[in-house]
Amino acid sequence: MKNIKEGFLKDSILTVIEKTCKVLSRKVGTIISVSPIPTDVISGGRKLSGVDCYFLDGRKIRWNWYSNDTSSNIVSVSYWTKMKIQPDIEIDLHDYNIVQSINAVAEVINNNKLGTVVLEESVSKYNEAEISDAIKQAIKGWSEHMKIDDDKLTNTRMKDLWRSFRFWYEEEGGAQQGFRDMSEASFRNYMLAYFDKYGIKNIYVKVIKSGTASKEKLAFDSIEAKKFNAEIYKMTMDEQREFILNSLYMLAQGLVNSLIIGGQAGAGKTHIVESALGRVKGMNIVYLKGGMKNTEELFKFLQSNNSEKTMIVFDDFDFVFDKKNLDIMKAVMSPDKKRTVTWYSGKINKDNIYDVSDDLDVAIATQKGIDIKKSNKKSYVPTFEFKSKILIITNRPKAKVDSALVSRGTYIEVNFTKEDIIADIRKNLFVLFPEYKDKVTDKMKIEVIDFLEPYINDISLIDYRIFRTALGIRAVDPYNPLWKKFVMMALSVL
Secondary structure, three states: OOOOOOOOOHHHHHHHHHHHHHHHHHHHOOOEEEOOOOEEEEEOOEEEEEEEEEEOOOOEEEEEEEOOOOOOOEEEEEEEOOOOOOOOEEEEOOOOOHHHHHHHHHHHHHHOOOEEEEOOOOOOOOOHHHOOHHHHHHHHHHHHHOOOOHHHHHHOOHHHHHHHHHHHHHHOOOOOOOOOOOOHHHHHHHHHHHHHHHOOOOOOOOEEEEEEOOOEEEOOOOHHHHHHHHHHOOOOHHHHHHHHHHHHHHHHOOOOOEEEEEEOOOOOHHHHHHHHHOOOOOOEEEEEEOOOOOHHHHHHHHHHOOOOOEEEEEEOOHHHHOHHHHHHHHHHOOOOOOEEEEOOOHHHHHHOOOOOOOHHHHHHHHHOOOOOOOOOOOOOOOEEEEOOEEEEEOOOOHHHOOHHHHHHOEEEEEOOOHHHHHHHHHHOHHHOOHHHOOOOOHHHHHHHHHHHHHHOOOOOOOOHHHHHHHHHHHHHOOOOOOHHHHHHHHHOOO
């Protein structure tokens, strides 16, 4: 029977292994968790990449493929009976489909079994020493009467051999001659032991082998493995959005104090954030877009919007990255539980350090020679404990943000390819821009995306904003045959 190889696209490996382990966990009776981080090793002179799967009781397995194999064919399973560096058993899958191999893998794990393991369902083990003489005599009587030779044993399915035995026993006098009856499992057990003893290769019986695992070492220097790792963990647009949502929830719950969402313009960062913040309950969201005149205004703003239930969002607000503001931003973005912000300014210290809410404050200020009006009731102190959360949305890449801020705040860099964005626009095409539903039809959306896609390599940037611009050009004069030329001109493609 032709062996079936199991090759997976690299971005599907984790999904396949996760599903396989769900089935395997039921067969071995314990929960199995799959690690998202692949391991690269050199084992028996081979470079392998694998996904580690941990049992709740401390055991572990790893599904392995050759690091330089572009088909990502699962070739073996390493098994640890307890947590340690070296595996105990290696199961050679002989290129069989891992789904077909689950039962055999489960048998090895459940019994710590070395040797040949049958893939066929319902066969748990076989050993000639465990077979009684009565069964052997019955098999011999059947094979002689029904003329079962090695050729038939090689080319006949096990179930057909079993039917032949039952026919002989019930219809051909096996029972009358006093031969022992047996169950199908006993029959199969004996036949498999016989095949193994005399080297008969039944084409319908698949086996895999398990043996003592080779010693292995980590292969950190595998260029192929590094490239593979980069590919397998590259997130899709939906996965990146999900990561941003989770990070925002983490920020709102106070698990981190600050977050920077950066990367290319037009990737929908603001939309993702606004959508997520709409689900955040019990937080005062202070949204700041634009700019400030100086550090004093930034300091006052932070002090005026300071509470554990406040999240300050700086959207496209690169003023916070200026060197003159670095010390303040380092303080407010600190991961420490207590964040102390200090900034001394002659203007702050002279004009705003006192709370002038009553005549006594005015008298004290006058005595110190400070000219301050009673109507100014806002006070700013040069040092205070900052409690708000900080979220920065920027088009700056990570390399262009001061490392002191990156190290303090979790930095998420949104990075979509043009192909990713085109595919994402198509996926969401009919729900985009509902505010323009009276002017833009679904047909227009299809026409515009079909027109733009062939030119993505000629367009320096393609994003939702550019698509909306092109869509506006198409919709403003629906019957103008020149709309494609107008789009070309607007995008400067030609």
